[in-house]
Amino acid sequence: ETGVTQSPTHLIKTRGQQVTLRCSSQSGHNTVSWYQQALGQGPQFIFQYYREEENGRGNFPPRFSGLQFPNYSSELNVNALELDDSALYLCASSPGTGRGSYEQYFGPGTRLTVT
């Protein structure tokens, strides 16, 4: 078990709604990354926050946004939900430098279902 926690565990939303997912990093970690994992696929990189600033972004539209707080916890916000947003959302923290990706400590994930 890592020290990374995520909430909620499961969530059901309706198409067009907005959702906020939360992540608490492992103590001492200043970098948080978010990944989306569709069923039967590997995780896909959404974005990374390093010292409260977005440090990099994958191929996701602007309706996916995030925040990192001074205690290094983080939020992922998704606006105008689409059916294809249904997935497991994983948060990962690491004691990074903002350069490259090394060992990631993943939380248990939030399962989002959009109907």
Add this chain to the structure above:
Amino acid sequence: SQQGEEDPQALSIQEGENATMNCSYKTSINNLQWYRQNSGRGLVHLILIRSNEREKHSGRLRVTLDTSKKSSSLLITASRAADTASYFCATDAWSGGGADGLTFGKGTHLIIQP
């Protein structure tokens, strides 16, 4: 897009046997990592191998990396029922600028038969 491709997609072996999974990738990398995932939950980091390393060991795990062939293998020796999980390779190809995150393959689903 997914850079890594694991092979096989699924593998079923008897407890005590060795399991080998392979991963191929497309671009130059800084490091390659292997993760385990149980039942669609969070991923657990297993091992990281840097681009200038060829082999690395951790307990019952052995990872090799061949950058000329852009491939890696994960060997689990003396498998146990608890090793049943999905295994993913992930590459870091950061080359400056903003973070690119890890690029994962689709995974190998390993089943250990008691």
